Amino acid sequence: MNRTSDLYSNYQDWKSWDDLFVYTPDHDGYFTRELADLAIREADVLEIGFGSGSCVAWLEDRGARISVTEISERSCAGAQARGLEVLPTDLPPVAGAHANQFDTIIAFDVFEHLDLDTVGQYLDACATMLKSGGRLLLRFPNAQSPFGLQPQAGDPTHKSQLSLSVLNLMNVSRPFRVTRYAASHLYLGKPMTPVWFKRVTRRGMQKALNGFLSFVYASGIPYEPVVVIVMEKS
Numbered sequence: 001m002n003r004t005s006d007l008y009s010n011y012q013d014w015k016s017w018d019d020l021f022v023y024t025p026d027h028d029g030y031f032t033r034e035l036a037d038l039a040i041r042e043a044d045v046l047e048i049g050f051g052s053g054s055c056v057a058w059l060e061d062r063g064a065r066i067s068v069t070e071i072s073e074r075s076c077a078g079a080q081a082r083g084l085e086v087l088p089t090d091l092p093p094v095a096g097a098h099a100n101q102f103d104t105i106i107a108f109d110v111f112e113h114l115d116l117d118t119v120g121q122y123l124d125a126c127a128t129m130l131k132s133g134g135r136l137l138l139r140f141p142n143a144q145s146p147f148g149l150q151p152q153a154g155d156p157t158h159k160s161q162l163s164l165s166v167l168n169l170m171n172v173s174r175p176f177r178v179t180r181y182a183a184s185h186l187y188l189g190k191p192m193t194p195v196w197f198k199r200v201t202r203r204g205m206q207k208a209l210n211g212f213l214s215f216v217y218a219s220g221i222p223y224e225p226v227v228v229i230v231m232e233k234s
Contacts, residue, residue, distance in 0.1 A: 012072045023054040023055070031055060044104075045106065164221065209223065
């Protein structure tokens with residue numbers, strides 16, 4: 001077993017994926033906002049690297065027809081027990097068998113685990129599997145921000161550094177157009193609670209700092225640690 005495989009053998013325990021297919025009110029608030037511009041209800045949705053399955057459970061409650069991939073055998077066994085379609089982790093070789101199948105493809109914190117050549121192969125696979133007008137959502141550490149160092153370097157299985165400019169270059173010859181690129185949403189919680197006040201204060205400070213840095217460096221990019229990009233198959 002090589003070093004990377006050995007790291008992944010303990011990955012589920014390290015991520016504390018103990019309770020599968022459970023989502024909290026915070027998850028609900030986050031997914032509701034983050035996925036608002038994607039086809040979900042009565043749509044065909046693929047989640048790449050579904051992890052603990054919190055998003056899968058949320059999607060199920062909204063009537064999506066769900067397919068999944070995940071490197072964790074424990075998570076895959078749980079998905080199969082729920083009757084979900086489990087695709088191979090290595091998507092590119094099987095993409096043709098699922099051509100034009102999905103309205104939406106979601107990958108939270110996945111593509112940074114791939115080297116750039118493989119990222120390109122997965123983008124091609126997603127383009128094949130998406131219906132015309134379908135959308136691909138990727139969430140990843142922000143490689144254009146110093147604040148992205150913590151989520152990027154904190155996981156030893158990460159292989160690539162991603163950003164809007166990197167994906168724009170990779171998509172020059174691919175049928176994607178960017179419809180959204182921004183900081184990952186922060187669900188604020190129930191209004192007027194201590195958690196809500198803390199999150200509102202934190203988000204306000206982050207926005208102020210982002211505006212300051214964008215002005216100083218004339219960059220116009222988000223500086224938050226984690227970003228989300230949504231790309232539509234044109």
